[in-house]
Amino acid sequence: MAAKFPLRCDCSVRKRLHTDVRQEACLWPSWRAPRLAGILLPMSTIAGALTPLKVLLVEDNRDARTTLRMLLSMAYGHTVLEAADGSSGVRSAVESKPDVALIDVGLPDIDGHEVARRIRAQLNSDIVLVALTGYGTAEDRRLAVEAGFDVHLVKPVDPADLVRIFEGIAASRTRDRP
DSSP states (O other), rough: OOOOOEEOOOOOOOEEEEEEEGGGGGOSGGGGGEEETTEEEHHHHHHTTOOOEEEEOOOSHHHHHHHHHHHIITTTTTTEEEESSSHHEEEEEEEEOOOOOEEEOOOSSOOHHHHHHHHHHHHHSSEEEEESSOOOHHHHHHHHHHOOOSSEEEEEEEEEEEHHHHHHHHHHHHHHOO
């Protein structure tokens, strides 16, 4: 018989669950992955509970881009497309039509606000645009909304925030299907 262990929910649901390790049915993000006898459970345990999405990551910092790509693809099972500048990001979004785009606001060629405007003009509401920025004032948030972003996140981004956003996207995609 497979071992059972309690998982504590850190989300708004706040209920206690039990998971069969053999079935790998953990519902929590990898950074909150439960430990069994001091050993971290495999990432496939966590990723299997999330609906995989196509994610476009537009970030000029190679280390930040690589780290976020690894988190999103390896830990959560999403397909991640990358762009190192705004122009490439717009092109990639229009060609690949991802479910969500995570866009750094401070890009070298065209800023993230202009990237959002151009993507929104091409894809309308068929994509969720998330601003990733080091700036978090009310004015920064207002500018992000005016540019067409759906969500404004201040770096460093909490992985739990991304999980909630992606779960919301997956849920709305499921509801929209006939």
